[in-house]
């Protein structure tokens with residue numbers, strides 16, 4: 321399990337799911353971090369390995385899409401292996417175009433290549449406009465553009481962002497092809513464990529809970545740790561534990577910071593009832609929305625309750 325000891329210096333070198341031109345790259349540039357030139361990595365596991373090994377201080381990776389849900393490669397690579405923590409998040413709008421080599425017409429496109437999440441978000445358009453096309457998955461949308469730029473690649477078109485297509489000398493054969501024009505992807509900046517980002521009152525905490533054993537009510541008991549402390553969840557999804565078929569853990573984003581009494585109490589409750597809890601960080605929410613704190617769940621309420629209990633123990637001895 322990750323331990324939080326040993327503060328590290330503030331990150332100075334960054335990596336991201338590359339190559340240049342991915343949505344991840346655009347999100348990283350949007351964070352306005354000052355550093356040496358960020359390094360692209362070909363996959364999420366490769367990017368996270370680079371942080372674990374100390375090659376870079378932090379990497380930005382996609383974690384959740386408003387249409388396709390959690391990015392499994394990220395959820396799993398964060399959960400297993402040497403401890404890592406999320407220190408920041410970013411959310412950007414994602415829209416896709418179909419990029420081809422100059423001279424290729426839309427009706428000539430038979431082989432399309434892109435990231436699996438991008439393919440899923442353009443499924444309706446592909447069915448309607450290129451029903452006979454074969455779609456091949458690539459590690460990123462910008463990597464797909466690099467592939468299509470090579471006339472000997474065997475691929476006719478990449479689904480990617482304009483910045484990625486244009487940088488490879490490609491041209492748009494179709495624009496805004498995503499089935500949902502309002503899609504957004506959420507990215508997280510991941511570091512080795514160090515000091516927690518300070519509590520702002522507009523925070524989120526990410527955890528993975530492993531149940532002791534599969535039994536009725538186990539998930540309810542996990543949820544109750546949050547519900548009974550007035551902690552709202554932003555995301556919960558099950559992922560296979562990679563042991564036996566039917567064995568799942570729960571990946572959770574909860575509103576609040578580990579320094580909030582209600583969230584701390586919920587996490588301690590999880591520690592008591594779960595086989596293991598992987599703490600993946602407390603960090604400021606990208607939307608900077610403050611949670612509504614239900615009556616009885618503010619820090620003062622928890623402190624007052626602790627003082628009250630102490631007074632009872634004193635008076636009954």
Ligand SMILES: O=C(O)C(=O)C[C@]1(C(=O)O)C=C[C@@H](O)C=C1
Pocket residue numbers: 337341342343344345382385391414435437438459460461462505
């Ligand atoms: O391939 C990219 O451009 C990425 O940044 C990856 C990614 C993803 O993993 O979800 C990011 C946003 C889009 O939803 C499609 C792909």
